Amino acid sequence: MVFLVSWLVLEEGIKRKTLISREHSDEEHSTPMENTQDSSFVICRSPPLEALLLDIDGTMCVSDPFHHRAFSELLQGLGYNGGVPITTEFGIKHMAGRSNEQIGRFLFPDWPQARLDAFFAEKEALFARYAREGLREVAGLGALCRWARDRGLKLAAVTNAPRPNAELMIAVLGLSEFFQVIVTGEECGEGRSKPAPDAYLRALDLLGASPDRSVVFEDSVIGIQAGVAAGMPVVAIAGESREARVVAAGASLVVRDYQDTKLWAALDGPYAAAAAAANGAPKVVDGERRVEI
Numbered sequence: 001m002v003f004l005v006s007w008l009v010l011e012e013g014i015k016r017k018t019l020i021s022r023e024h025s026d027e028e029h030s031t032p033m034e035n036t037q038d039s040s041f042v043i044c045r046s047p048p049l050e051a052l053l054l055d056i057d058g059t060m061c062v063s064d065p066f067h068h069r070a071f072s073e074l075l076q077g078l079g080y081n082g083g084v085p086i087t088t089e090f091g092i093k094h095m096a097g098r099s100n101e102q103i104g105r106f107l108f109p110d111w112p113q114a115r116l117d118a119f120f121a122e123k124e125a126l127f128a129r130y131a132r133e134g135l136r137e138v139a140g141l142g143a144l145c146r147w148a149r150d151r152g153l154k155l156a157a158v159t160n161a162p163r164p165n166a167e168l169m170i171a172v173l174g175l176s177e178f179f180q181v182i183v184t185g186e187e188c189g190e191g192r193s194k195p196a197p198d199a200y201l202r203a204l205d206l207l208g209a210s211p212d213r214s215v216v217f218e219d220s221v222i223g224i225q226a227g228v229a230a231g232m233p234v235v236a237i238a239g240e241s242r243e244a245r246v247v248a249a250g251a252s253l254v255v256r257d258y259q260d261t262k263l264w265a266a267l268d269g270p271y272a273a274a275a276a277a278a279n280g281a282p283k284v285v286d287g288e289r290r291v292e293i
Contacts (some may be wrong), residue, residue, distance in 0.1 A: 017162040043215060043233060043253065043266040051154040051209035052142050052144075053200060053227070057097065057161055058219035059237050061135050063169060064088075064096060070126035074119065080107070097220025099185045099193035100124075120162075128168055135172045138237060140258030145178040151268075156181040156203040158216075160193045160223075181206045195222040200230035215267075224249040235263065244284065 049259045068091045076085050086112075095103050100123075104116040111119075148155055155178050159166045163184045172175050183203045185193025192198040204211060216227030216234045227234040228250035236251035243254050255263045 043235075044213060044268075045233065046212035047268075048213065049151075049153060049215065049268060050213035051156065051204070051207050052148055052215055053156045053158050053203050053216040053232070054218065055219060055223045056157050056159040056166055059138065059217050059223070060141055060157070060175075061137050061169055061173055063131065063135060066127050066130040066135065067091065069130055069202065070123050073126065074123055075107075097160060097194065097222050100162065100195065101186065101190070103159075114259070121132055122147055123186065124162055124165055128165060131165075131169060131172060135169060137173050137175075138257050140260075141173070142175065144258045154181075154207045154209055155179050156183060156207055158183045158203045160185040160199075162186060194220075194226035195229070197226050197229035197231075200227055200232065204230070212261045219246075219250070221245055221249040226249050235266075263288075 003014055054060055057067070067116075068086075071091065072085050075081065076083060080086070082202065085214060094106055098106075100116075100120045104111070104120065108116060108119070140204075145155065157166060157170060157179050159182070161169070161184065163182065163186075166182055166184055167176075170179060170182070181203055183199045183206065185196075185199045188196070188198035188202060200216065204214060211231040214232050216222045216224075216230070216232045217237065218227055218234055219237045224234045224236055224246055233252040234250060236246035236254045237257065238246045238254055239256065240250075246254055
């Protein structure tokens with residue numbers, strides 16, 4: 001099914017902007033939308049937009065390969081799964097987006113806490129070493145951060161990762177200056193990591209922002225569930241193969257990365273589209289998303 005996006009700009013004085021995904025007739029022309037939802041989408045429930053809250057792993061940066069490498073090496077050394085290396089699919093299903101507490105309960109339900117702590121300390125040290133070698137941002141993230149700063153928006157990083165690695169990833173990306181707040185799930189109490197909403201609620205409190213004027217960016221199902229439970233609309237960063245799952249989890253909009261023209265339109269309508277062009281986000285040229293040079 002092909003979905004198209006059309007913006008309806010109402011009379012002056014009406015602030016709410018509505019993003020509508022529908023299948024249109026051939027006489028109507030608008031930008032293709034990849035989201036599978038039919039209902040109208042409001043990126044900011046009560047404009048103006050105040051804050052953006054972003055997950056880190058998979059949302060801000062391409063970190064899964066480094067997590068997988070660290071886990072795989074340690075688990076194989078322990079003889080986990082009979083010494084057979086874990087697959088990428090195993091990591092996505094059982095580890096991606098989850099806290100070390102959650103992963104530990106799954107991998108080693110009978111281990112004492114001290115042994116789990118030692119295992120994850122070693123794993124996080126390996127991850128940090130590998131991440132320094134090649135961590136990269138999800139395309140367009142830097143432009144989004146600059147756009148948010150120029151508009152006076154507040155930014156928070158909200159993650160299930162341990163704080164040292166959260167800070168490391170943001171630093172490696174060169175984006176530390178943009179984030180006023182970093183909140184980790186493990187700091188919210190036992191059992192209160194995502195998908196519980198606590199980390200996002202804490203971030204809102206620290207930023208002094210309203211959920212009705214904030215937007216969450218996530219890539220995992222449990223992260224999306226956390227953002228929705230905290231009362232905010234969620235933009236999912238996901239490929240086509242995961243689109244149905246993230247929409248089912250509650251994502252309001254699905255984009256491939258931060259260069260997606262749908263995202264820039266949805267953030268703040270015409271202003272965001274102009275800012276996107278100024279910051280290097282691609283324009284739609286002949287129906288395709290690419291940068292005009």
